Amino acid sequence: MKDLLGWIGTLPPLAQIPIVVGLFLAAAVAIVLLIEVAPRPGRKFTIIRFAACLVIPAIVFLLLGSVWWAVAAAVVLGGLFFLLDYRSRQGKGYLFALVGFLAPAVVLLLIGLVYPSIQTILLSFQSNRGNWIGFDNFVWIFSQPHNLVVIRNTIIWVLVVPAFSTALGLAYAVFIDKSRGEKYFKILVFMPMAISFVGASIIWRFVYAYRPEGESQIGVLNGIVTLFGGEPVNWLQQVPLNSFLLMVVLIWVQTGFAMVILSAAIKGVPIEQVEAAQLDGTNAWQRFTNVTIPAIRPSIIVVLTTISIASLKVFDIVRTMGLAYPDTGVIANEMVTLLQKFESGRSAAFAVVLFLLVLPIVIYNARQIQKTREIR
Numbered sequence: 001m002k003d004l005l006g007w008i009g010t011l012p013p014l015a016q017i018p019i020v021v022g023l024f025l026a027a028a029v030a031i032v033l034l035i036e037v038a039p040r041p042g043r044k045f046t047i048i049r050f051a052a053c054l055v056i057p058a059i060v061f062l063l064l065g066s067v068w069w070a071v072a073a074a075v076v077l078g079g080l081f082f083l084l085d086y087r088s089r090q091g092k093g094y095l096f097a098l099v100g101f102l103a104p105a106v107v108l109l110l111i112g113l114v115y116p117s118i119q120t121i122l123l124s125f126q127s128n129r130g131n132w133i134g135f136d137n138f139v140w141i142f143s144q145p146h147n148l149v150v151i152r153n154t155i156i157w158v159l160v161v162p163a164f165s166t167a168l169g170l171a172y173a174v175f176i177d178k179s180r181g182e183k184y185f186k187i188l189v190f191m192p193m194a195i196s197f198v199g200a201s202i203i204w205r206f207v208y209a210y211r212p213e214g215e216s217q218i219g220v221l222n223g224i225v226t227l228f229g230g231e232p233v234n235w236l237q238q239v240p241l242n243s244f245l246l247m248v249v250l251i252w253v254q255t256g257f258a259m260v261i262l263s264a265a266i267k268g269v270p271i272e273q274v275e276a277a278q279l280d281g282t283n284a285w286q287r288f289t290n291v292t293i294p295a296i297r298p299s300i301i302v303v304l305t306t307i308s309i310a311s312l313k314v315f316d317i318v319r320t321m322g323l324a325y326p327d328t329g330v331i332a333n334e335m336v337t338l339l340q341k342f343e344s345g346r347s348a349a350f351a352v353v354l355f356l357l358v359l360p361i362v363i364y365n366a367r368q369i370q371k372t373r374e375i376r
Contacts, residue, residue, distance in 0.1 A: 052077065056073055056074075056077055057070040057071070057073045057074035057077070058070065060073040117355070120348045120351050120352065121348075121352055123344060123345060123348035124137055124138070124345060124348040124349040124351070124352045125137070125345075126344075126345050126348075127345050128342060128343055128344055128345055128346075133345070137345050137346050137348070137349035138349050138352075138353075140346060140349075141346070141349055141350065141353065146329075147334070149327050149329065150329040150330060150331055150333075150334050151331065151353070153243055153327070153328065153329060153330050154312060154330045154331045154354075154357070155357075156243065156247075157243075157247060157250075157311040157312070157314060157330060158308050158311045158312055158357070160244070160247050161247050161250050161251055161254065161307060161308075161310075161311040162254075162303075162304045162305075162307040162308045162311060163304075164247075164251045164255075165250075165251050165254040165255050165257075165258050165303075165307050166258045166262075166300065166303050166304055166307065168251070168255045168258070168259075169189075169254075169255045169256070169257070169258025169259035169260075169261075169262055169303070170258065170259075170262050170300070172185075172189055172255070172259045173258075173259050173262045173263035173266055174266065174288065174292075176263075177263065177266055177267070186259065186260065186263065189255060189256045189259050190256035190257075190259065190260055191256065192252050192253045192255075192256055193253060193254075193256045193257055195253070196316070197249075197250075197253065197314075197315075197316035197317050197320075198316050198320050200249050200252065200253050200317070201249055201316060201317045201320035201321045202320065204245075204248070204249045204252075204321065205320070205321055206218065206219060206220065207219060207220045207221055208221055208235040208236055208245060208321075209222065210222055210232055210233065210234040210235065210236075210237075211232065212232070213231055213232055217232055219232075219235075221233075221235060222235075236321065236325045236328075237325055237326070239326050239327045240327065242325050242326070242327070242328050243327065243328050246317055246318060246321055246328060249317050249321070250310070250311065250314060250317060254307050254310065257303070257306075257307070258303045258307065261299055261302065261303050262296060262299055262300065262303060264299075265295075265296035265298075265299035265300075266292060266296060268295075268296075269291065269292055269295040269296065270295075273291050273295070274287060274291055274292075277290065277291050298368065298369075298372045301364075301365065301368045302365070305361050305362075305364065305365040308361050309358055309361060309362075312331070312332075312354060312357055312358050312361075313332055313354070313358075314330055314332060315330070315332040315333055315336065318330050318332075318333045319333055319336070331350050331353060331354045331357075332354065334350055335347045335350045335351055335354070338350065
Protein backbone atom coordinates (compact mmCIF):
# COMPACT_ATOMS: atom_id res chain seq x y z
CA MET A 1 0.00 0.00 0.00
CA LYS A 2 2.83 2.35 0.91
CA ASP A 3 4.66 1.54 -2.31
CA LEU A 4 1.48 2.11 -4.34
CA LEU A 5 0.85 5.49 -2.74
CA GLY A 6 4.51 6.39 -3.17
CA TRP A 7 4.35 5.49 -6.84
CA ILE A 8 1.20 7.55 -7.34
CA GLY A 9 2.91 10.46 -5.59
CA THR A 10 5.72 10.44 -8.15
CA LEU A 11 3.31 10.93 -11.05
CA PRO A 12 2.24 14.34 -12.41
CA PRO A 13 -0.84 15.81 -10.70
CA LEU A 14 -3.00 15.39 -13.80
CA ALA A 15 -2.10 11.70 -13.93
CA GLN A 16 -2.76 11.15 -10.22
CA ILE A 17 -6.40 12.24 -10.44
CA PRO A 18 -7.68 9.55 -12.87
CA ILE A 19 -5.69 6.83 -11.07
CA VAL A 20 -7.12 7.69 -7.67
CA VAL A 21 -10.64 8.00 -9.09
CA GLY A 22 -10.20 4.68 -10.91
CA LEU A 23 -9.06 2.89 -7.75
CA PHE A 24 -12.02 4.30 -5.84
CA LEU A 25 -14.46 3.21 -8.55
CA ALA A 26 -12.86 -0.23 -8.69
CA ALA A 27 -13.31 -0.67 -4.94
CA ALA A 28 -16.92 0.53 -5.15
CA VAL A 29 -17.67 -1.83 -8.06
CA ALA A 30 -16.10 -4.74 -6.17
CA ILE A 31 -18.25 -4.09 -3.11
CA VAL A 32 -21.44 -3.74 -5.15
CA LEU A 33 -20.58 -6.87 -7.13
CA LEU A 34 -20.09 -8.91 -3.99
CA ILE A 35 -23.37 -7.69 -2.52
CA GLU A 36 -25.19 -8.53 -5.76
CA VAL A 37 -23.49 -11.87 -6.35
CA ALA A 38 -23.52 -13.30 -2.84
CA PRO A 39 -27.31 -13.86 -2.57
CA ARG A 40 -27.64 -15.66 -5.91
CA PRO A 41 -27.57 -19.46 -6.14
CA GLY A 42 -26.10 -21.40 -9.03
CA ARG A 43 -22.76 -22.78 -10.22
CA LYS A 44 -21.76 -19.56 -12.00
CA PHE A 45 -22.15 -17.45 -8.88
CA THR A 46 -20.47 -20.09 -6.74
CA ILE A 47 -17.43 -19.84 -9.03
CA ILE A 48 -17.51 -16.04 -8.75
CA ARG A 49 -17.61 -16.28 -4.96
CA PHE A 50 -14.73 -18.75 -5.01
CA ALA A 51 -12.72 -16.45 -7.25
CA ALA A 52 -13.46 -13.54 -4.91
CA CYS A 53 -12.04 -15.57 -2.02
CA LEU A 54 -8.81 -15.93 -4.02
CA VAL A 55 -8.54 -12.55 -5.72
CA ILE A 56 -9.31 -10.36 -2.71
CA PRO A 57 -6.64 -11.95 -0.46
CA ALA A 58 -4.18 -11.61 -3.36
CA ILE A 59 -4.98 -7.89 -3.59
CA VAL A 60 -4.56 -7.58 0.17
CA PHE A 61 -1.16 -9.25 -0.10
CA LEU A 62 -0.07 -6.91 -2.88
CA LEU A 63 -1.22 -3.81 -1.01
CA LEU A 64 -0.01 -4.70 2.48
CA GLY A 65 2.86 -7.04 1.60
CA SER A 66 1.93 -9.50 4.35
CA VAL A 67 1.00 -13.17 3.98
CA TRP A 68 -0.75 -13.19 7.34
CA TRP A 69 -3.05 -10.33 6.36
CA ALA A 70 -3.86 -12.16 3.11
CA VAL A 71 -4.64 -15.37 5.01
CA ALA A 72 -6.80 -13.45 7.46
CA ALA A 73 -8.72 -11.81 4.59
CA ALA A 74 -9.27 -15.20 2.92
CA VAL A 75 -10.51 -16.81 6.15
CA VAL A 76 -12.83 -13.95 7.00
CA LEU A 77 -14.22 -13.66 3.48
CA GLY A 78 -14.68 -17.39 3.05
CA GLY A 79 -16.30 -17.71 6.46
CA LEU A 80 -18.70 -14.86 5.71
CA PHE A 81 -19.72 -16.36 2.38
CA PHE A 82 -20.27 -19.78 3.95
CA LEU A 83 -22.25 -18.59 6.97
CA LEU A 84 -24.27 -15.93 5.22
CA ASP A 85 -25.13 -17.97 2.16
CA TYR A 86 -26.31 -21.11 3.96
CA ARG A 87 -27.46 -20.05 7.41
CA SER A 88 -29.46 -16.92 6.71
CA ARG A 89 -33.01 -17.22 8.06
CA GLN A 90 -34.53 -14.73 5.62
CA GLY A 91 -33.21 -16.06 2.36
CA LYS A 92 -29.82 -16.74 0.93
CA GLY A 93 -27.56 -13.76 1.04
CA TYR A 94 -29.96 -11.51 2.97
CA LEU A 95 -27.73 -11.42 6.00
CA PHE A 96 -24.68 -10.83 3.81
CA ALA A 97 -26.30 -7.76 2.26
CA LEU A 98 -27.42 -6.58 5.69
CA VAL A 99 -23.95 -6.92 7.16
CA GLY A 100 -22.40 -5.42 4.04
CA PHE A 101 -24.47 -2.26 4.35
CA LEU A 102 -24.39 -1.93 8.14
CA ALA A 103 -20.75 -2.85 8.77
CA PRO A 104 -19.26 0.46 7.55
CA ALA A 105 -21.68 2.47 9.68
CA VAL A 106 -21.10 0.27 12.73
CA VAL A 107 -17.32 0.48 12.34
CA LEU A 108 -17.45 4.26 11.96
CA LEU A 109 -19.72 4.57 15.00
CA LEU A 110 -17.38 2.42 17.08
CA ILE A 111 -14.30 4.34 15.99
CA GLY A 112 -15.77 7.83 15.86
CA LEU A 113 -18.37 7.76 18.65
CA VAL A 114 -18.28 4.85 21.08
CA TYR A 115 -14.54 4.69 21.67
CA PRO A 116 -14.06 8.49 22.01
CA SER A 117 -17.08 8.67 24.34
CA ILE A 118 -15.67 6.00 26.65
CA GLN A 119 -12.23 7.62 26.52
CA THR A 120 -13.70 11.05 27.34
CA ILE A 121 -15.69 9.69 30.29
CA LEU A 122 -12.57 8.03 31.71
CA LEU A 123 -10.55 11.18 31.09
CA SER A 124 -13.08 13.28 33.02
CA PHE A 125 -12.16 11.39 36.20
CA GLN A 126 -8.44 12.08 35.77
CA SER A 127 -6.18 15.04 36.40
CA ASN A 128 -4.17 16.77 33.70
CA ARG A 129 -1.29 14.40 34.49
CA GLY A 130 -3.42 11.28 34.12
CA ASN A 131 -3.92 10.59 37.83
CA TRP A 132 -7.29 9.26 38.97
CA ILE A 133 -9.08 11.98 40.98
CA GLY A 134 -12.71 10.81 40.94
CA PHE A 135 -15.36 13.52 40.75
CA ASP A 136 -13.02 16.44 41.49
CA ASN A 137 -13.37 17.85 37.97
CA PHE A 138 -17.16 17.87 38.25
CA VAL A 139 -16.96 19.47 41.70
CA TRP A 140 -14.77 22.16 40.20
CA ILE A 141 -17.28 22.78 37.40
CA PHE A 142 -20.26 23.26 39.71
CA SER A 143 -18.38 25.23 42.37
CA GLN A 144 -16.92 27.99 40.18
CA PRO A 145 -19.16 31.04 39.48
CA HIS A 146 -17.76 31.40 35.96
CA ASN A 147 -18.63 27.78 35.12
CA LEU A 148 -22.16 28.24 36.44
CA VAL A 149 -22.57 31.23 34.13
CA VAL A 150 -21.36 29.08 31.23
CA ILE A 151 -23.88 26.32 32.02
CA ARG A 152 -26.64 28.91 32.52
CA ASN A 153 -25.88 30.48 29.14
CA THR A 154 -25.96 27.09 27.43
CA ILE A 155 -29.36 26.27 28.91
CA ILE A 156 -30.70 29.68 27.85
CA TRP A 157 -29.45 29.03 24.31
CA VAL A 158 -31.36 25.74 24.28
CA LEU A 159 -34.55 27.39 25.52
CA VAL A 160 -34.50 30.51 23.35
CA VAL A 161 -33.02 29.55 19.98
CA PRO A 162 -35.19 26.49 19.14
CA ALA A 163 -38.38 28.24 20.27
CA PHE A 164 -37.80 31.39 18.21
CA SER A 165 -36.37 29.59 15.17
CA THR A 166 -39.27 27.13 15.03
CA ALA A 167 -41.91 29.80 15.66
CA LEU A 168 -40.52 32.13 13.00
CA GLY A 169 -40.02 29.29 10.51
CA LEU A 170 -43.56 28.00 11.09
CA ALA A 171 -45.11 31.46 10.79
CA TYR A 172 -43.20 32.16 7.58
CA ALA A 173 -44.13 28.76 6.12
CA VAL A 174 -47.82 29.36 6.85
CA PHE A 175 -47.94 32.90 5.51
CA ILE A 176 -46.17 32.19 2.21
CA ASP A 177 -47.87 28.83 1.61
CA LYS A 178 -49.33 28.78 -1.93
CA SER A 179 -48.40 32.41 -2.50
CA ARG A 180 -47.38 33.59 -5.95
CA GLY A 181 -43.66 34.00 -5.24
CA GLU A 182 -43.41 31.21 -2.67
CA LYS A 183 -40.19 29.64 -3.97
CA TYR A 184 -38.39 33.00 -4.09
CA PHE A 185 -39.49 33.88 -0.56
CA LYS A 186 -38.21 30.50 0.63
CA ILE A 187 -34.86 31.03 -1.08
CA LEU A 188 -34.39 34.36 0.72
CA VAL A 189 -34.99 32.83 4.15
CA PHE A 190 -33.06 29.64 3.44
CA MET A 191 -29.95 31.42 2.11
CA PRO A 192 -28.34 31.88 5.58
CA MET A 193 -28.22 28.07 5.87
CA ALA A 194 -25.63 28.13 3.08
CA ILE A 195 -23.36 30.38 5.16
CA SER A 196 -21.01 28.91 7.74
CA PHE A 197 -21.43 29.92 11.37
CA VAL A 198 -18.15 31.81 11.18
CA GLY A 199 -19.30 33.69 8.09
CA ALA A 200 -22.65 34.49 9.71
CA SER A 201 -20.85 35.69 12.84
CA ILE A 202 -18.66 38.05 10.82
CA ILE A 203 -21.73 39.46 9.08
CA TRP A 204 -23.46 40.14 12.39
CA ARG A 205 -20.30 41.65 13.88
CA PHE A 206 -20.74 44.43 11.36
CA VAL A 207 -24.36 44.77 12.48
CA TYR A 208 -23.32 45.17 16.13
CA ALA A 209 -20.08 47.09 15.45
CA TYR A 210 -19.42 50.03 17.77
CA ARG A 211 -17.32 53.16 17.48
CA PRO A 212 -17.08 55.97 20.04
CA GLU A 213 -19.46 58.88 19.77
CA GLY A 214 -18.37 61.42 17.21
CA GLU A 215 -16.90 58.86 14.82
CA SER A 216 -18.72 57.45 11.82
CA GLN A 217 -20.54 54.26 12.75
CA ILE A 218 -19.94 51.23 10.54
CA GLY A 219 -22.40 49.06 12.52
CA VAL A 220 -25.89 48.85 11.06
CA LEU A 221 -27.57 48.91 14.48
CA ASN A 222 -25.61 51.90 15.76
CA GLY A 223 -26.10 53.60 12.40
CA ILE A 224 -29.86 53.40 12.89
CA VAL A 225 -29.58 54.59 16.51
CA THR A 226 -27.45 57.61 15.62
CA LEU A 227 -29.67 58.40 12.63
CA PHE A 228 -32.53 59.08 15.03
CA GLY A 229 -30.35 61.15 17.34
CA GLY A 230 -29.34 58.46 19.85
CA GLU A 231 -25.90 57.67 21.22
CA PRO A 232 -23.99 54.63 19.91
CA VAL A 233 -24.05 51.58 22.15
CA ASN A 234 -21.39 48.91 22.54
CA TRP A 235 -23.99 46.18 22.19
CA LEU A 236 -21.78 43.17 22.88
CA GLN A 237 -20.62 44.67 26.19
CA GLN A 238 -24.16 44.88 27.58
CA VAL A 239 -24.82 41.98 29.97
CA PRO A 240 -27.04 39.93 29.60
CA LEU A 241 -28.16 41.50 26.33
CA ASN A 242 -24.95 40.41 24.58
CA SER A 243 -25.80 36.70 24.94
CA PHE A 244 -29.21 37.22 23.35
CA LEU A 245 -27.61 39.21 20.53
CA LEU A 246 -25.38 36.22 19.81
CA MET A 247 -28.44 33.97 19.82
CA VAL A 248 -29.94 36.10 17.06
CA VAL A 249 -27.21 34.85 14.72
CA LEU A 250 -28.15 31.18 15.22
CA ILE A 251 -31.87 32.03 15.00
CA TRP A 252 -31.18 33.79 11.70
CA VAL A 253 -29.41 30.71 10.36
CA GLN A 254 -31.79 28.05 11.68
CA THR A 255 -35.06 29.77 10.75
CA GLY A 256 -34.55 28.75 7.13
CA PHE A 257 -34.09 25.11 8.14
CA ALA A 258 -37.27 25.19 10.24
CA MET A 259 -39.20 26.90 7.45
CA VAL A 260 -38.25 24.32 4.80
CA ILE A 261 -39.10 21.29 6.97
CA LEU A 262 -42.36 22.71 8.27
CA SER A 263 -43.43 24.01 4.87
CA ALA A 264 -43.05 20.51 3.43
CA ALA A 265 -45.04 19.11 6.37
CA ILE A 266 -47.83 21.66 5.87
CA LYS A 267 -48.13 20.69 2.21
CA GLY A 268 -48.56 17.09 3.38
CA VAL A 269 -51.64 17.88 5.47
CA PRO A 270 -54.69 16.23 3.78
CA ILE A 271 -56.78 18.93 2.11
CA GLU A 272 -59.91 16.97 3.04
CA GLN A 273 -59.31 17.64 6.73
CA VAL A 274 -58.89 21.37 6.13
CA GLU A 275 -62.03 21.54 3.98
CA ALA A 276 -64.03 19.57 6.53
CA ALA A 277 -62.98 21.97 9.28
CA GLN A 278 -63.88 24.91 7.04
CA LEU A 279 -67.35 23.47 6.43
CA ASP A 280 -67.80 23.19 10.20
CA GLY A 281 -67.54 26.96 10.40
CA THR A 282 -64.03 27.28 11.85
CA ASN A 283 -61.92 30.34 11.18
CA ALA A 284 -58.32 30.32 9.91
CA TRP A 285 -56.77 30.31 13.40
CA GLN A 286 -58.94 27.39 14.54
CA ARG A 287 -58.03 25.40 11.44
CA PHE A 288 -54.37 26.12 12.08
CA THR A 289 -54.42 25.08 15.75
CA ASN A 290 -56.82 22.12 15.47
CA VAL A 291 -55.89 20.67 12.08
CA THR A 292 -52.50 21.86 10.87
CA ILE A 293 -50.55 21.78 14.14
CA PRO A 294 -51.60 18.21 15.13
CA ALA A 295 -50.85 16.98 11.60
CA ILE A 296 -47.32 18.45 11.52
CA ARG A 297 -46.50 17.74 15.18
CA PRO A 298 -43.84 15.08 14.35
CA SER A 299 -42.05 17.56 12.06
CA ILE A 300 -42.18 20.26 14.73
CA ILE A 301 -40.60 17.87 17.23
CA VAL A 302 -37.83 16.96 14.78
CA VAL A 303 -37.10 20.64 14.09
CA LEU A 304 -37.11 21.53 17.79
CA THR A 305 -34.81 18.69 18.80
CA THR A 306 -32.42 19.26 15.88
CA ILE A 307 -32.06 22.97 16.64
CA SER A 308 -31.81 22.23 20.38
CA ILE A 309 -28.84 19.94 19.79
CA ALA A 310 -27.26 22.55 17.51
CA SER A 311 -27.75 25.15 20.26
CA LEU A 312 -26.10 22.91 22.84
CA LYS A 313 -23.09 22.43 20.59
CA VAL A 314 -22.80 26.06 19.48
CA PHE A 315 -19.17 27.10 19.35
CA ASP A 316 -18.30 29.08 16.23
CA ILE A 317 -20.60 32.01 16.93
CA VAL A 318 -19.39 32.54 20.48
CA ARG A 319 -15.77 31.98 19.49
CA THR A 320 -15.96 34.46 16.62
CA MET A 321 -18.09 37.17 18.23
CA GLY A 322 -18.28 36.90 22.00
CA LEU A 323 -14.90 35.63 23.20
CA ALA A 324 -13.75 39.10 24.27
CA TYR A 325 -17.07 40.07 25.83
CA PRO A 326 -18.30 39.37 29.37
CA ASP A 327 -20.56 36.45 30.33
CA THR A 328 -21.08 35.06 26.82
CA GLY A 329 -19.33 31.69 27.28
CA VAL A 330 -21.01 28.36 26.53
CA ILE A 331 -19.95 24.80 27.32
CA ALA A 332 -18.51 23.95 23.88
CA ASN A 333 -16.39 27.09 23.88
CA GLU A 334 -15.21 26.44 27.43
CA MET A 335 -14.19 22.90 26.50
CA VAL A 336 -11.88 24.15 23.76
CA THR A 337 -10.47 26.91 25.95
CA LEU A 338 -9.58 24.44 28.71
CA LEU A 339 -8.07 22.03 26.19
CA GLN A 340 -5.86 24.81 24.84
CA LYS A 341 -4.66 25.34 28.40
CA PHE A 342 -3.78 21.61 28.58
CA GLU A 343 -6.50 21.00 31.20
CA SER A 344 -7.76 17.87 29.47
CA GLY A 345 -9.53 16.42 32.53
CA ARG A 346 -11.70 19.48 33.13
CA SER A 347 -12.38 19.81 29.40
CA ALA A 348 -13.53 16.17 29.32
CA ALA A 349 -15.74 16.80 32.36
CA PHE A 350 -17.43 19.65 30.49
CA ALA A 351 -17.89 17.30 27.53
CA VAL A 352 -19.64 14.78 29.81
CA VAL A 353 -21.91 17.53 31.15
CA LEU A 354 -22.75 18.51 27.57
CA PHE A 355 -23.48 14.86 26.75
CA LEU A 356 -25.84 14.61 29.73
CA LEU A 357 -27.67 17.72 28.53
CA VAL A 358 -28.03 16.34 24.99
CA LEU A 359 -29.14 12.87 26.13
CA PRO A 360 -32.70 13.76 27.26
CA ILE A 361 -33.36 15.53 23.96
CA VAL A 362 -32.21 12.51 21.96
CA ILE A 363 -34.26 10.10 24.09
CA TYR A 364 -37.37 12.27 23.77
CA ASN A 365 -36.95 12.47 20.00
CA ALA A 366 -36.52 8.69 19.74
CA ARG A 367 -39.66 8.08 21.83
CA GLN A 368 -41.69 10.46 19.69
CA ILE A 369 -40.53 8.72 16.51
CA GLN A 370 -41.51 5.37 18.04
CA LYS A 371 -44.97 6.69 18.95
CA THR A 372 -45.43 8.00 15.41
CA ARG A 373 -44.58 4.58 13.99
CA GLU A 374 -47.03 2.90 16.36
CA ILE A 375 -49.81 5.24 15.23
CA ARG A 376 -49.08 4.49 11.58
